[in-house]
Amino acid sequence: MTTASASSALQIVPVNSPAEFKRFIRLPAQLHKHDPLYVAPLEMERAESLSPKTNPYFEHAEVQFWLAVQGGRDVGRISAQVDKLAAPGTGHFGLIDAIDDAEVFSALFETAENWLKARGCTVAIGPFNLSINEETGLLVQGFDTPPAVMMSHDFPYVGTRVEGAGYVKAKDLIAYNYDVTAPLPAVAQRMVDRKPANIKVRTLDAKRYLEDIQTVTHIFNDAWADNWGFVPYTPAEIDHLARALKPLIDPKLAPIAEIDGRPVAFGILLPNLNEAIREFNGKLLPFNWAKLLWRLKVSGVKSGRLPLMGVRRDIGSPYAAALAPFLVIEAIRSRTAALGYKTAELSWILENNLPMRRMIEAVGGKPYKTYRVYQKSLVQAPA
Numbered sequence: 001m002t003t004a005s006a007s008s009a010l011q012i013v014p015v016n017s018p019a020e021f022k023r024f025i026r027l028p029a030q031l032h033k034h035d036p037l038y039v040a041p042l043e044m045e046r047a048e049s050l051s052p053k054t055n056p057y058f059e060h061a062e063v064q065f066w067l068a069v070q071g072g073r074d075v076g077r078i079s080a081q082v083d084k085l086a087a088p089g090t091g092h093f094g095l096i097d098a099i100d101d102a103e104v105f106s107a108l109f110e111t112a113e114n115w116l117k118a119r120g121c122t123v124a125i126g127p128f129n130l131s132i133n134e135e136t137g138l139l140v141q142g143f144d145t146p147p148a149v150m151m152s153h154d155f156p157y158v159g160t161r162v163e164g165a166g167y168v169k170a171k172d173l174i175a176y177n178y179d180v181t182a183p184l185p186a187v188a189q190r191m192v193d194r195k196p197a198n199i200k201v202r203t204l205d206a207k208r209y210l211e212d213i214q215t216v217t218h219i220f221n222d223a224w225a226d227n228w229g230f231v232p233y234t235p236a237e238i239d240h241l242a243r244a245l246k247p248l249i250d251p252k253l254a255p256i257a258e259i260d261g262r263p264v265a266f267g268i269l270l271p272n273l274n275e276a277i278r279e280f281n282g283k284l285l286p287f288n289w290a291k292l293l294w295r296l297k298v299s300g301v302k303s304g305r306l307p308l309m310g311v312r313r314d315i316g317s318p319y320a321a322a323l324a325p326f327l328v329i330e331a332i333r334s335r336t337a338a339l340g341y342k343t344a345e346l347s348w349i350l351e352n353n354l355p356m357r358r359m360i361e362a363v364g365g366k367p368y369k370t371y372r373v374y375q376k377s378l379v380q381a382p383a
Contacts, residue, residue, distance in 0.1 A: 010075075010103060012111045015065035024065050025050070027077050028097045029282050031155075037146045038153050039274040040282035049134070050095075056236035057131050060084045062119070065095070066111055068104050076104045080112040081130055082119050085231045091121030091378070094129040096138070096158065105161040117378050125170055125229070125375045127152075132229050133237070136348065137173045137371025138162065145368070148305040148345040149273040151175065152371070159372065167374035171228055174357065175347035176365035180336040188363050191323055192330050199320060201331050204254035204268075213242040216256065216266040216308065223310030228350060229373070248273065248296075250339075253304070255331035257324045265311040265324035269332050269344060271296055272303040304336060305345040325356070329363050 015024050025046045032038035050065070052058035061083040068076030076098025082091055093112050098104045116124055129135035129152070139147075139154040147153040184192065204212045221232040233241065248270050257265040276295040280288045295301060309328065315321045329346075336344060346365050349356050361367075 010068065010070045010107055012107050013067045013069050015067060020067060021047075021050075021065070023074055024067055024077050024095075026282070027067070027074050030074070031097055031099065032153070035153075035155075037143070039146055039278050040280070042277060042280070042284050043282040044284055046282075050130070054240075055130075056234065056240050057083075057134075059236060060234065061130070063130060064112075064115055066108065068098060068108055070104070075099045075101070076108050078108040078112050079130065080115045080124075081128065082116065082121060083131065083231060085234075086229075089120065089122040091116030091119065091124045092128045092130075093124055093126035094135075096127050096162065097154070098158075098161070100155070100157045100161070102161060102164055105165055109162075109165040109167075113376075113378055122379050123375055123377055124167075125373060127373070132231055133233060137373050140172075140370050140372045142175070142369030146278070147274060148175070148303070148347065149270060150305065150307055151345070151347060151369075162374055165376075167376045170373045170375040172351040173348035173371040173373065174351055174367050175345055175369035175371065176349070176360050177368040178333075178344045178346050178360070178363070178365045180333045180341050180344050182364055184330060184333070185362065185364055188326055188330075191326050195323065195327060196320070198260050199257060199323065199327065201255050201257050201327050203331075204249065204251040204256060206251050209246065210239075210242055212254075212256065213245075214238055215263050216254075216268065216310070217241065219263060219266055219312055220308060220310040222312050222314075225313070227353070245270070252335045252339075253332055255328050257327050259315065259320060259324075264315045264320070265309075265328050267306055267309040267325075267328040267332055269304045269306045269336065271301045272305055272345070273301075275301045275303055300340050302340065302342045303344065304341055305347065306332065307347070309346075322359075325359050326363065329360075333363070 029040040048054040061081050063081045065079045067074050079095040080093050127138055135152055140159045217233050217238045224230050253269040256263050311324050346360050
């Protein structure tokens with residue numbers, strides 16, 4: 001079924017066929033083709049991430065994609081999701097991108113909101129692409145640098161158009177830039193130097209890879225349980241995450257802090273894949289796969305991103321709870337510098353997660369990008 005907007009030239013088309021799905025994936029690269037800072041994600045990865053055949057997110061969520069078509073040309077897209085693990089009545093939108101046209105954005109949001117309301121949702125929150133545990137938020141500050149792996153890069157006008165559709169800020173997410181070649185500030189170094197003997201930091205054990213991935217995701221689920229918007233990784237998602245990250249994870253860049261042998265904190269730094277694929281335009285075949293392997297394994301990338309980090313809430317001693325993330329960050333800093341890295345993005349951090357923000361700033365992290373999550377009530381106010 002095709003839904004027409006007020007202008008007969010604009011249509012919002014549900015994505016139902018493989019051809020429409022391919023157009024949906026490729027649209028952002030077409031819209032950003034003249035943006036030198038945009039990095040097109042690999043189409044193969046996007047297809048797997050957005051398919052119920054390969055992403056276990058679909059086991060607990062219902063998802064619909066739409067394309068905006070005008071004059072025979074794709075001019076926008078959006079998704080809507082209802083996640084059974086999210087708060088009751090909450091619907092999500094995501095993957096929003098379009099030309100700078102208020103009518104296109106309005107038609108996309110109206111279609112997505114009607115779909116959510118038909119499923120009992122009273123509020124729409126996003127963008128989540130598709131889950132809060134995947135790509136989250138719309139870039140609203142920091143347009144002058146390319147995005148790190150698994151982070152979005154949006155036109156400055158998109159936030160204005162989202163707000164024009166009635167959405168308001170729910171939360172801001174902060175991304176930090178961290179110079180891994182710089183020594184720790186003196187205060188942080190003193191904390192690291194005074195590490196108690198019962199706290200040790202080890203690297204992820206490649207021989208027990210699946211077991212260690214389960215360990216760190218269980219820490220993550222515990223650490224983030226009380227945070228805004230949190231949705232836990234399911235066992236199937238943990239297994240999927242383990243398989244997806246294995247080609248990228250360097251065990252030396254995945255430190256696990258233990259107290260008396262019990263894992264209590266972790267961090268995983270990934271090589272910044274976007275640095276290696278910038279000119280690929282989303283294509284890995286026929287020859288770009290060889291370039292990618294060379295850049296990741298031989299020539300090396302110079303930047304990384306820390307997408308996963310957590311400290312157990314029941315760690316016990318307040319001093320140990322404060323020290324553990326410093327030890328994880330320092331382990332990553334010292335090892336990335338030895339591997340030739342220059343910078344790492346530490347992201348994302350909720351704007352009101354002040355303990356984590358202060359810790360990152362104490363080790364020298366500088367906020368350099370802001371991503372915004374928006375919300376809108378879907379309940380009509382009484383007249």
